[in-house]
Amino acid sequence: GKIDPKSTVSRFLNNLAAQNLRGAYETADNPAWGSFDKFSNPTTGFGAVKNVAVKNVTTNSNSGAAASVSATYDITDKDGKTTSLMVTFGLKNVNGDWKINSYKIN
Numbered sequence: 001g002k003i004d005p006k007s008t009v010s011r012f013l014n015n016l017a018a019q020n021l022r023g024a025y026e027t028a029d030n031p032a033w034g035s036f037d038k039f040s041n042p043t044t045g046f047g048a049v050k051n052v053a054v055k056n057v058t059t060n061s062n063s064g065a066a067a068s069v070s071a072t073y074d075i076t077d078k079d080g081k082t083t084s085l086m087v088t089f090g091l092k093n094v095n096g097d098w099k100i101n102s103y104k105i106n
Contacts (some may be wrong), residue, residue, distance in 0.1 A: 005067035005091040006059050008098040012089075013073060017052035029092070029099040042078070051076040060088070067091045067098065070106075 008027050015023035021040040025033070033039045040047045053074040060068040069089045076082045090102030 003096065003098055004059065005062060005069050005089075005098040006057050008091060008100060009057050009069045009071055009089050010054070012100060013052050013054050013057075013071065016046060016049050016075075017054075019049065021046055027100055029094065030101050030103060032103070048077045048079075049075055050078045050080075065093050067093075 012024050012027040015021070015027070022036065024046065025036050025039050028039075033045075039045050042048050053076075055072040055074070057069060057071045060070055062068075067090075069091060070086065071089065072084070072086045074082050074084050086106045088102075088104045088106060089100050090104075091098045092101045093099075
């Protein structure tokens with residue numbers, strides 16, 4: 001059956017929560033995130049993430065080639081500061097696999 005783009009976003013967030021940055025990075029094909037080193041940078045990237053508490057993940061649209069998924073979650077950094085985020089993920093279908101290719105904090 002068709003893979004739901006939502007499951008890619010959930011996998012991304014679950015990997016972030018587990019501090020598996022490589023696993024999170026592999027769910028994406030996002031030019032804005034650049035190399036894995038840039039993505040995992042503790043200052044400017046996702047390297048500072050200590051925990052993620054996912055509240056909600058919803059598919060907004062899915063054309064089969066592209067999809068939009070919204071997620072709300074609390075992110076806790078290594079200093080213990082928690083921020084609530086609402087993010088819109090853009091995804092593209094790559095050979096039947098959904099890859100995150102944009103990320104917008106609302």
